[in-house]
Amino acid sequence: MKKVFFIGLGLIGGSIALSIKKEYDDYEMIGYDIQDDQTKMAKALNVIDEVASSIKEGAEGADFIILSTPVEQTICILSELGKIKLKTNAIITDVGSTKKKIVEHAKRTLPNHVTFIGGHPMAGSHKSGVIAAKAHLFENAFYILTPNENESEENVNQLKALLKGTKAQFVVMNPEEHDYITGIISHFPHIIAASLVHQAEKNEDHFPLIKRMAAGGFRDITRIASGNPIMWRDILLHNKNIISKLFEQWIEEMKKLQKMVQEENGHEIYTYFHQAKTYRDGLPERQKGAIPSFYDLYVDVPDYPGVISEITGYLAKENISITNIQIIEAREEIYGVLRISFQSEHDRDQANQCIKKYTNYETFIQ
């Protein structure tokens, strides 16, 4: 039996472990986490088979090692792994949101008889901990791999095979390109989201209604600010150079926009928003329902054939009519992947109760 050793049993480590378990029953899954309660919970939830009492104990004899800790911890753990007698040809990977520092550190610290392939599943949520882990968290999401230039295809394929159960789309790129892209689409937006929350909070003394009224758009654009502050602190520190460049670009952009507003240049403001709208509307992830509906329920389900009939079957049993049903493929921005539309709020509430009665799927109303 091959051994997979997980270091860090939170949302991402737990989700990967579940996806491997779902795909294969001939791997021994061993886990370690500095938080005892996470390890115990992982064992109780059957996310792992065995608990290792230390990194050394789990790493010796492991065929695969998956590091799923905040990125600065990943650096420390790589140093620790460098001092342990690892199995020849072991494949080590991580899931960190930054790649350059981690890949460079792995090159420096790990022995030549093991392989390190950087990894980053590009999906997740603002939730933490193994309790939020799901086997289907990465379904349809991009999963970036950053192997060294001279890495054998066989090793990359072995890792892809291990991670097959994630049902993610693998993309290979170099760590610099990865950090630039994620800097733009993930790390910098996190900074903006957090800064908008601070701006609202700072103005609350003068306008106490802010908190109650900050629903809708404000909630949407700031959702990611609820992410784990340790994880995000580490990401910013790792990607400092690229984020510094993005700060400069952003400040220039804000100055340009500020000038348009100060000069009351309606034409330029319109063009600015119009261009942004055109680009945003052309993004591939979102698929809009054919029927416009205001009473939507999102159900977080695995994307398998028959899932729609399963859900509609329960609703039919309870005589609840729906106006539209659709699988949304992107897991970012939205919590549930199945969108069901109803004619009234009453129907939607009934459906919510019905799905909770027959299934364990999580439901959300946006």
Ligand SMILES: NC(=O)C1=CN([C@@H]2O[C@H](COP(=O)(O)OP(=O)(O)OC[C@H]3O[C@@H](n4cnc5c(N)ncnc54)[C@H](O)[C@@H]3O)[C@@H](O)[C@H]2O)C=CC1
């Ligand atoms: N949360 C998200 O949406 C995504 C996160 N990532 C990356 O995944 C990694 C893990 O994030 P999450 O699973 O969300 O965080 P999490 O907070 O749910 O889990 C991290 C786990 O690592 C453990 N840990 C911390 N230091 C450790 C150490 N020295 N030894 C052993 N265990 C240790 C913690 O106790 C915790 O259980 C981070 O590097 C993050 O950048 C990647 C994609 C998405």
Ligand SMILES: O=C(O)C(=O)Cc1ccc(O)cc1
């Ligand atoms: O909550 C969300 O929408 C996210 O953006 C989750 C996320 C966080 C960190 C990553 O490196 C990738 C995805």
